[in-house]
Amino acid sequence: MKNVAVVGAGLMGRLSALSLHRKGLNVTLFDKDDKKGELSAARAAGGLLTPLGESLTSESWIVEMGFASLSMWPEFLQTLDDWVFFEQTGAVVVAHTQDSGDMHRFNRHLLTHWPQYPGQVLNREQLQQLEPQLSRSFQQGLYLPQEGQIGNRQLFKALQHQLEKEGVQWHCQHPVDDVHQLQQSFDLVIDCRGVGASKQIKDLRGVRGELFQLLAPEVKLSRPIRLMHPRYQLYIAPKPNHHYVVGATEIESDDNSPMTVRSALELLSAAYSVHAGFAEATIREHVSQCRPSFNDNNPQIRVADSLIQVNGLYRHGFLLAPMILDHLMQVVDRMAGAPGVSDSNYLNHFSEGLTFAQLIAGVKS
Numbered sequence: 001m002k003n004v005a006v007v008g009a010g011l012m013g014r015l016s017a018l019s020l021h022r023k024g025l026n027v028t029l030f031d032k033d034d035k036k037g038e039l040s041a042a043r044a045a046g047g048l049l050t051p052l053g054e055s056l057t058s059e060s061w062i063v064e065m066g067f068a069s070l071s072m073w074p075e076f077l078q079t080l081d082d083w084v085f086f087e088q089t090g091a092v093v094v095a096h097t098q099d100s101g102d103m104h105r106f107n108r109h110l111l112t113h114w115p116q117y118p119g120q121v122l123n124r125e126q127l128q129q130l131e132p133q134l135s136r137s138f139q140q141g142l143y144l145p146q147e148g149q150i151g152n153r154q155l156f157k158a159l160q161h162q163l164e165k166e167g168v169q170w171h172c173q174h175p176v177d178d179v180h181q182l183q184q185s186f187d188l189v190i191d192c193r194g195v196g197a198s199k200q201i202k203d204l205r206g207v208r209g210e211l212f213q214l215l216a217p218e219v220k221l222s223r224p225i226r227l228m229h230p231r232y233q234l235y236i237a238p239k240p241n242h243h244y245v246v247g248a249t250e251i252e253s254d255d256n257s258p259m260t261v262r263s264a265l266e267l268l269s270a271a272y273s274v275h276a277g278f279a280e281a282t283i284r285e286h287v288s289q290c291r292p293s294f295n296d297n298n299p300q301i302r303v304a305d306s307l308i309q310v311n312g313l314y315r316h317g318f319l320l321a322p323m324i325l326d327h328l329m330q331v332v333d334r335m336a337g338a339p340g341v342s343d344s345n346y347l348n349h350f351s352e353g354l355t356f357a358q359l360i361a362g363v364k365s
């Protein structure tokens with residue numbers, strides 16, 4: 001196996017193309033967009049790496065994979081020439097009085113299911129010590145020291161530079177509607193089109209997400225703040241140079257038209273209630289995009305002959321990417337019959353379209 005096509009230069013496409021190129025394969029990357037990637041979910045994202053924050057609504061193996069990936073990011077980032085913002089200084093969960101029951105429930109859930117990652121319940125004074133500028137209206141908080149975040153747009157750009165520097169062929173503005181056609185001219189095709197593959201992958205859908213990019217020089221928060229909310233998982237995430245991401249909504253729709261007034265009101269009121277200084281912030285961007293999601297909201301790698309589909313990363317793309325990439329490389333090694341890699345039942349697991357949970361269980365046994 002020598003010539004590989006990677007279709008889609010979003011998060012998984014860029015990571016896969018670089019890793020395959022570094023394995024010595026001749027990689028060609030195709031995307032319908034330009035290199036800035038404004039049509040991707042990856043560029044729209046908030047870059048939160050918060051496995052515990054996801055644990056209420058995700059299966060436990062997602063949380064485990066999230067922690068494993070968190071520990072893999074720093075080593076991967078060192079292989080890039082450009083600096084990418086990454087930190088693991090924890091996240092703070094707060095709730096307004098009317099939602100405080102949700103926060104207590106969340107804490108009980110963590111104590112029951114994730115005692116190995118202990119959080120810390122904070123009273124008002126402790127909360128003020130940790131985040132002095134947080135609104136004084138919060139009487140209690142929960143500090144989760146293991147949570148992290150990444151500069152997703154910096155990563156996106158850094159991957160672009162790295163792919164260019166290492167000489168990977170990249171065909172921009174080159175939509176691929178039928179990946180099977182590429183199978184005729186490439187030894188292996190990796191489909192990373194995200195929501196763009198939904199015409200060919202019937203159980204794939206888009207889940208709309210909206211967020212704001214704000215510039216707020218008057219606000220000084222040092223770690224992501226999660227505000228309990230009845231409908232969404234709302235985060236206010238500080239990025240370098242007084243930039244903040246406020247997001248994200250989650251709506252069962254594949255519509256990626258501009259943000260609605262309702263979402264704008266909800267997101268900005270949430271930010272203002274966390275810190276009044278957001279009133280003077282400037283709106284740099286409002287973003288709406290769809291997250292590629294299977295029915296169970298779990299990611300999958302599907303293998304059929306010389307086609308591998310990597311999709312369904314839902315709201316966990318950055319959270320899980322290093323682990324998914326690692327599995328993908330193992331699949332490619334087995335397909336290529338790489339020396340020292342035993343075939344076992346590994347590939348069969350994927351060809352049967354099993355989820356990662358089943359795969360991990362299958363490989364362990």
Ligand SMILES: Cc1cc2nc3c(=O)[nH]c(=O)nc-3n(C[C@H](O)[C@H](O)[C@H](O)COP(=O)(O)OP(=O)(O)OC[C@H]3O[C@@H](n4cnc5c(N)ncnc54)[C@H](O)[C@@H]3O)c2cc1C
Pocket residue numbers: 007008009010011012013030031032033037039040041042043044045046047048049174175176177192193194195196197208209210211247248288289290291292310311312313314315316317318319320
């Ligand atoms: C608002 C929002 C907030 C998010 N926040 C987070 C977060 O905080 N943490 C986290 O872990 N995840 C987050 N996510 C999820 C994360 O962004 C996705 O899981 C991830 O980007 C999916 O990666 P992907 O490579 O599968 O798809 P994408 O990143 O969407 O890339 C798909 C690529 O395929 C290209 N393409 C599509 N169709 C075609 C075609 N026919 N031919 C050629 N190219 C094509 C597109 O142009 C695009 O470049 C968020 C997503 C959204 C929308």
